[in-house]
Amino acid sequence: MQNELPNADLESPAPVLPTPAPAPVKLTEVSSLTLEGLTRFLTEELGERSFRAGQLYRWMHQRGATSFDEMTDLSKALREKLKQRAEIVPLVKDAEQRSVDGTIKYRWKTRDGRYIESVYMPSEDRKTLCVSTQVGCAMACTFCMTGTLGLKRNLTPGEIVAQVHAVNREVRKNEGLETLRPLSNLVFMGMGEPLHNFENLKTSLAILQSQDGPNFSHRHITVSTVGLVPMIERFGQETDVKLAISLNASTDEQRSKTMPVNRKWNIAALLDACRKFPLRQGRRITFEYVLLRDFNDTDEDAARLIQLLEGIPAKVNLIPYNENPGLGFQTTMDQRAERFRELLCEGHVAAFIRQNRGRDIAGACGQLANRGGENASESSQSPELP
Incomplete structure (x- = not known):
């Protein structure tokens, strides 16, 4: 006779499961x-x-x-x-470098371990900050060190604005100032393509220009673009700050070799957008032209540039190239740069040779690359251009 199992027809009690932890609140x-x-x-x-x-x-x-x-x-x-x-999204100062000319380059660490740089440039009549809008850059201009990083991610409006607040604190401390906002001018010419991060740029500009915020004047803010043509129109319609165009060539062949964006929107399309750009009375579009020795600095280049800018209220900032190791370009000699400027002026184009600031600390135009910070071999985002 088989032994009967006691209570065999009763169900075993269900195991008691731990109560799941509530999902964290998104801040x-x-x-x-x-x-x-x-x-x-x-x-x-x-x-x-x-x-x-x-x-x-x-x-x-x-x-x-x-x-x-x-x-x-x-x-x-x-x-x-x-x-x-x-x-409040923090930026932590990771490094600071001081140039012999008074320029200070700051490297900031974001909360996700990325690095960005901004550059403070004091002079007798103004205190200017060069602001970054992205970690890295997708535009891949061949003469620019930032382009070697690729695009890691966009900065949030808070991270863009935080650079301004952080440097205001630094300047107050370093220079013994009591004013809450010692910075007078902002140029969005740091790491990244500002119009590639347009919505966050626009929000940051609204904060920076607000009366309850830093209250920067539209006359004292300049945004530079490599030439994202569809976004130039939106930029003109939805903001009121100044526009700078990174041109750097007098032919499409030159520009396509150094600025891949030109393969999508050539010089003609770019300048057409500039002619349609809404300018306040007395305003001009600034065209930035990096002088590369024996590449885009000939008399013929100057003559072509005069023709290209015909009919556009413009001024040209000539930028002697800040040489970067491994990129294969050399800077134009001073005499040649002055000759180029004179030719533009003779052609009734206002032209100036920009004083290089922070070259000895890799803080000048085209040199921001987080040396010792961001890893250029790290995976990058694929650019989604408008």
Whole structure:
């Protein structure tokens, strides 16, 4: 006779499973919001009164606060609520290099371990910051060190603006100034192609120009592009700051060899967009022309450039090339650069030779490449051009 199993017809109790942990709350990057966007967040998401948005905004964008604990006129309860639901994206100073000419190059580390650079250029009548908009660059201009990195990612509006706030703090400390905003001019000519990150650029400009923020004048901000033609029209329609075009050639053959973007939008398409660009009265488009020895610096190049710019309110910044190891180009000699400038002026084109700043610290035009920071062999994003 077989032994019967006791209670064989009863179901075993189900195992007790651990309660899953709640999903982490995604923090809102409040340093990337315009005042309007911040007001919506505080009133709709946090249930706060709208005037609190102005307080928070001024702490971030006038005083450059990097933590909620600094905001002493906000209640402790609100500061705790902000810590749980929001964040101010930090940039950490990773390196600083000083040039004999007073230029200072800063390398910043982002929270995901990327590196970007911005360059402070003081002079007697202004204090200018060269701002980056991307980690690396997708444009791959063959004379530019940043182009060797490829594009890692876009910077957020908060990361773009944070460069300005961080350097304002540095300048106040270094120069013993009390003003909250010692910087007077901004040039978006650092790492990256600004119009390739247009929406974040536009938001950062709105923050930087706002009266409750740094309140930069549109006259003191310049954005440079290699020539993303469809975005030039949008840039003119949706912002009011100054435009600079990185031209660097007098023929399509030259430009396509050094600037791959020219294979999609050639010089004719680029200059057509410039002719249609809405300019405020008295404004001109700046054309940047990097002088490369025995490549684009002949008398014939000057003559062609005069013809190309006919009918465009323009000035030309001639930039003696800042030589980069391994890229195969040499800078134009001073005498040849002056001859090129004189020929343009004789052709009724306003032309200036830009003073190179920070060349000895690899902080000059085309030299920003995070040496000792970002790894050029690291995988890059594929560019999605408009």
